[in-house]
Amino acid sequence: MRDVGLAVLVTINLVVLVYFVLLNSVYLFTSMTAFRSLRRYTQRLKSVDVDEILRSGAALPVTVVAPAYNEEPTIVEVTQSLLTLEYPDYQVVIVNDGSKDRTLELLTETFELVPAPRAPSSDIETAPVRGTYRSTRHPNLLVVDKVNGGSKADAINAGLNFVRTPLFLIIDSDSLLESQALTRVSRPFLEDDRTIAAGGIVRIVNGSAVRSARVVDVRMPRNLLARFQVLEYLRAFHAGRVGWAALNATMIISGAFGLFRRSAVADVGGLNTDAIGEDIDLTIRLHRQCRENGLPYRIVYIPDPVVWTEGPENLKSLAGQRKRWQRGLIQVLTRNIRMLLNPRYGTMGTLAFPYYFFFEMLGPVVEVAGYAAFAATIILGLGSAPYILAFLALAIALGVALSVAAVGLEELTFCRYRRTSDLVGLFWLAIIENIGYRQLNSLWRIKGTFDYFRRAEGWGEMPRKGFATGD
């Protein structure tokens, strides 16, 4: 019996070791690809005049769709920020998804909304629309008031039904767009008509100074959990998404900030209302629709258009978010399992999908199994001190190296955290996140995996603070 237990333990340790080497090799590869890609991109930015799009009259009309559910603390500021974007031809559609708070009242009072009929441009099925309102102060603002449909996707679909422009932007109604973000994110659509979706970077706003719905001073958050998220987002966007985009395998256009060709999204029937992660679900369905029908297309990620979002500052909210992300990931990967290692889907099928399947989805299981086996090895006295030390040192060193590389990419490109103390803080976080935070994340994702298979649902409430912070 002892021999069997030992064999299991040895096997788990071996699997974890192999998994660990492979995972970090992928991270290293995407980081290196991202380095090359970001360097070229920043050089390219210097050779294009972004304002020229604004002056030329060539900008493609865009509708910004922001679903709002109980967004009383931020809705006015966010709407104001959306109405002051530097873009020549755009509309804003706020979808009040049956809010129980004063979201609609605040919008009505602030923007002087009046009931105004609006004919739909498409007929995607959604929960009933109670009414449409136009602002007497801002002719490009439309508010759609609807019955809560139980999902963000339903609210976006309701907005999409009223979009009349070739492009539409999905943004969370608790996020702040930088004023030039729309101009920048729309460029790929001008440069290549095959582009059907483009995403930009999402950054954590906590701690930064916000005035008149604009981030005026970028600072690191004071809250430790939010600080960890700053580093995580830098790693996920700079090293992850840029790297995958360079391989033409963008698998997620974030629901917090994504520009889509309206016709392409309407052709796939809008967003999936039963999808837990409606953003990754939509991106994958767009890939599939185009690949399976032989349609030329591009889905791209570009690193400079920025949207700022509030990150959870307590364990409960963060855990809820991470569990939901994991459930969404499992759902979309299992629904589209035919893409796995399928060359018909190009680099998406052969590289990105397997990565998300084996490392992002199954990763937490392997990781937690590894922690358990590692603990058992120590407790049962089966491993020598050098083994334990070497394993720990390698795990931490790799984690630190990859995080610091992401910070380096930020310095190489956009350098948004200007204070030296912020830079030092990011280095420090790169070390300490490996002890505790990383393990917590894996546990939450394991819980998310169980929840998915137990069909447990829930979004996890996140208390909103509003943006008037950081001064």
Next chain:
Amino acid sequence: MEYPLGLPFSDRDFQYVTLAVLVVLACAVAFTLAAAWLRAANNRKQLRWARLQGQWEPVIIRVLAGEMPESQLRSLVPKKDERYFVGFLLRYARRLKGVEHDAVLRLAVPYLSTIARDLGHRSPELRARALQTLGELSILDYSNEFLQALNDPSPLVAMNAAHALARHYQPAHAVRLIRCLERFEEWNIRYLAAMLANMGPESAQVLRDAFRDRSRPPRIRAVIALTLASLNDAGSVDLATQVTEAERQTDLVIAALTLIEKVGGSEQLPAVRRLLESTDFAVRARAVTTLAALGTAEDTARIRSGLDDESNWVALHAAQGLRDMGRVDLLEELANSDHPRAVAAQEMLWEMRA
């Protein structure tokens, strides 16, 4: 004591693992140092830029106001800061017009050869940047280089050259520019049309010849049609009519309809009416809009019937058409009915009253 999962210090495997740890740690330290170095370099660059701007700004304002000779500003530009200075002038060149703009261009002349050297650089981004700078500051002195750049292997470089050439129209350039449009076939047609429209009405004949040429790809002809539309070129309306009769490609037909809408008249109505029967909803929608702009009273019923179209888009265009024709009576009738598109009519009435 022997451990089942042991790696004794003397074991070769342990030495490999230790080596791996050291290599990874060295990488982490190297990344940290690189990031810190980048931060320091960025800070230095910013400080230098701020210092140079602080020196040049008060002087350039006086030079542009004619209170100081240009040589005084040039004397403040050491050889190593010439590129910064060109970047500084570029910002003024984009903002100013007239004699002040010309003065900025004169100030730039002695430094442009440094920038022009980048046209031979192997990095496409640097070549594109050089073209952009030269295009703003002195295209006439480098027009051959710009024409050559139209054939650059990098589309970014070619596009920057095309933009600059379009802004400084010359008949010979226009022919070359239109010839190279096929290189940009994947770019958005509206973007390309806006670029070509910079050539101005003098380019109309060249554009018409290109629009007539059926050997060109339909999308390129669509770009040219949209350009002619934005130039309000009445001379191309017959060509546009022929295109609507002979061609099927959606972008091209829609662009021709847009041109007809801008500069057409009653002679074009039969061709437009025929397109109301198109199988392509986008063409039908555009035809309804064009008909509303040019049509006579007898076309009202045709436009009204657009509201019965299976496509929401055609119905919307039809409602907008009735609004533009001022047909409140028809819109009211629809709005008060149980017609499935009654909301479109209500919306137009709301807009008319708002």
